Amino acid sequence: MTDQQTTDVAEPEEETSNLPPKVPRLPPGEWMKKNLFSSVGNSILTVVFVLVILAITRGLLGFAFSPERRWDATATNMRLLFAGAYPQNQFVRMWVSLGIVVALGGLSTGVWRAGGRMYLTSLLLKGYGVGGAVVLVGILAPFSGSARLSYFLVGGLLIAASFAVQSATDEDTTVGTLAVGLVGVSIAVGSFWVIPYGHHAFIDGAQVVSDGTVAATTKGPLTVMVILAVLTYFLGREIADRVDAGWPRKVLSLSWLASPVVIVFFVLRDPDFDYGHIATTEVPIFLAYAVGGGLLLFALASPRIGEVGRIIAAVTLIAAAATFLTPMLQVIRILALMLAVFALAAPTFSGNRAARLRYVTVWAGVVLGLLWLITAINSPATVESNSSFFTGGLALTLIVASFTMILSFPLGVILALARTSNMPLFRVMSTTYIEFVRGVPFITILIFFSVLFPLFLPENMEVTEIAAVTIGFTLFSAAYMAENVRGGLQSIRRGQYEAAEALGMTTAQKTVFIILPQALRVSIPPLVGQTIGTYKETSLLAIIGLFDLLFVARSLIPNQTSFIGSVREQLLFASVIYWMGAYAMSRASQNLERKLGVGER
Amino acid sequence: MRKQFLVRLLAVLLGFTLIASACGDDDGGDAGDDTSGDDGGSDDGGDDGDDGGDDGDDGDDGDSEDTVDVTQGGSLLDTILDRGNLVCGVGGNAVAFSETQADGSITGFDADYCRAVAAAILGDATALEFVPLTASERFTALASGDVDVLFRNTTWTQSRDTTLGGDFGPTTYYDGQQLMGRVADGFSAASSVSDVDGAVVCTNAGTTTEKNIAEAATLEGANFGGITLQTFEDFNQVTDAFIAGTCDIITTDGSGLVGRRAVNDMFDDWAIFPATPISKEPLGPMYRQNDSVFADVVDWTVYASIILDELGITSANAQAFVDGYEAGVSDPQVGRLLGIDEGELQSSMGLPADAFFQMVLQVGNYDEIFTNNLVPVGLERAGSANAGWQAGGQIYAPPAR
Structure with a gap:
């Protein structure tokens, strides 16, 4: 999340060729000779450490796959x-939260045009590696015969597929990294629909185990997430194509920043707003601060106000601090402090009429957001666990x-x-x-x-x-x-x-x-x-x-x-x-x- | 220019601190358990001695608050009836006593007694909020009113009873510290502490189990060579070390040992001894002191569950008892407890007349609660201190009349 936020600090570079420089590859035999067995000492080290790694892996696999x-x-x-x-009956809220994050991720990826291309050969190399690892797991882990065989089968298939693709394509073929990622995730999610991992649940006090695929309440939402990611990605690209890239990025950055608050306090917690109380308390407070504070800020942001403005801003700060001396609603104090901060910052944002109006609008937005948030936090949660x-x-x-x-x-x-x-x-x-x-x-x-x-x-x-x-x-x-x-x-x-x-x-x-x-x-x-x-x-x-x-x-x-x-x-x-x-x-x-x-x- | 900037800085700093602190006023305290590793199903009586002092102070604070509460709003019972639910402090991670299940629900012996109290007061065993508490925060939570009642396998001790601003209800489970050794090493149920001379004894660190076994070894006198005490963070590790052979003997509350033996299916290979435990651990409910009305409700919920067990009234046949009741013919005690006889006493306690009928119908009697929760981990009622008084145990209730 943070990474996404900081991305906008960067000067986004347009899609230049993101291809890494091509490293000439040695044939496997020569590569091993050069890197692993270049001298007697290195050969000994290679053998010893390969054995150590195998022993550790075997121990770990023995632990993980032990029937105990x-x-x-x-x-x-x-x-x-x-x-x-x-609570189980509210669990859809968890999925909606994940959906928000996935949608923001998809949109951001599209808007920022993230993702480059990679050489197919380096991907295939990973294919060999993963296939080899699967076979290795099959050899080392304490499996029964048939389970071992299935590992060999999967590993062998991966290696064979990599080899087939390699011989069918030429060396300079590139693939999009996003596409590769999507295929990977799709295979993982798709396997939930096909492979009988078994389904374990605890329903009404009893443990229920079935041999089929995982429950539809898990694989269904996950599939929706994948589709959502793809759709929002293309939506993000469309937006970036049609609109000046500046403001979608701003909106997205702000959305990322606000997403934890929205997810926790509004989606997951589902605050039970007392609208009568809001109408009699929060709305007047909002109007007073938005209008009164707005007028003050509009005046303070004037370029000609000079020293007087600073004095007024300082007085605002003192007044805000003074609110802590008498009992009153916490939200009034917080907003008074925020107003003081805005008043002190006003000279920095001074300018023509439009600039001053923009500053006042931002202020009204901040008041609204803060009030909304504080009211939500203080309202009882509807979701009870x-x-x-x-x-x-x-x-x-x-x-x-x-x-x-x-x-x-x-x-x-x-x-x-x-x-x-x-x-x-x-x-x-x-x-x-x-x-x-x-x-x-x-x-x-x-x-x-x-x-x-x-x-x-x-x-x-x-x-x-x-x-x-x-x-x-x-x-x-x-x-x-x-x-x-x-x-x-x-x-x-x-x-x-x-x-x-x-x-x-x-x-x-x-x-x-x-x-x-x-x-x-x-x-x-x-x-x-x-x-x-x-x-x-x-x-x-x-x-x-x-x-x-x-x-x-x-x-x-x-x-x-x-x-x-x-x-x-x-x-x-x-x-x-x-x-x-x-x-x-x-x-x-x-x-x-x-x-x-x-x-x- | 610079000054102006710094003033702004100060203001921003203040603003952030405030916002950060304002993000708080949320739904009350949160929950958890201790680090010292509550083992399977037993009170690590541990924190008693150590925390006694600190908790005492907290307790005193809470106590004064509580007094104010009582004078203002009467009994906690009224508050609970107004609120419509009972807030019950439990462990949340004690095998068979209060476990958090995969769906987030809390089950177990203690949890069922929370349900029983909720059913008695509100007629609904689900009108209940569990607050999982760590061993160290439980007494503060009770004293400050975060929970109404504590069913958190808490050992009744003099220091807790007198310094924490709370009182204990009737004991629901008689536990006691025992030792477990391998039959292959010559231990049997008839072994005693003197037989563990020179053995490596393992238990969890920082609990009174540690102190108890050290004291027991000291009491063995001069001929006893002593034991090597090894402590672990958590009882799962203690059990693992015992299985691995690092420990000759492990020790904790009997309920925990029985549970471990059952789970590892070692009934014939592991022996639990001595028959008379080396410590007394009576576990029961705890509530704030100076509130007799609420205390009576909790006490008599427990007593009613015991009496109903003695009378053979279960959740399955309670309805039949009510339907088949005939004044002057049937046992009047049954009529009073189930609230169908004129002489019922629940109403005068501030409860609905059918309070204990609802309790037994929705939760069960003592034996059912015991059987549902403790038998699956290998604990038996028969022959133990937790058998009914007629069967030679200590589970006893005053008469309901």
């Missing part, structure tokens, strides 16, 4: 692993991870700017904060936010444990993000600052338009590393007893009467899930780096 393994525990508990106790948070498992992991990423990035940038600022107070504050957070073990921070944070809140304010630990995650991750961004800031040459100043830019303009874009581009690899780290660190939620993926795998499933003690299978499965997410992010960031030329310029 209770994989039916994993199969039966798929829903618990992915969505916790999310058997525990106080409505979901768990992988869904909870992803919710905490994505909110942390979205919130900690801006906070990290602010901290980095404060740390490199010339004003001692901010520098000291930011440095103290960063060094403090980095000097404390993360689990300490997590336990603090889970146990102690609620005690620090005002009396009538309640925060769920999930929200509290997400704040903890955000504050922790932000400190590390800040250091990554600071590294980027320091790599910007002095001349860039001077050139910007020579153009008469304000500090804000200089930072936003000149320094940050360059600094963030340099910071991409460590920022992605941090993001992946955050994603994996969500497993610490299990330590404080929240029902994330690891907790379900480690504590819930092995303690079910039918699957008591089946902890190893679940841990292996959970690690595969974590790995797939982390690997996908890592690959996406590599692509992004290549596109932005990080490390080349």
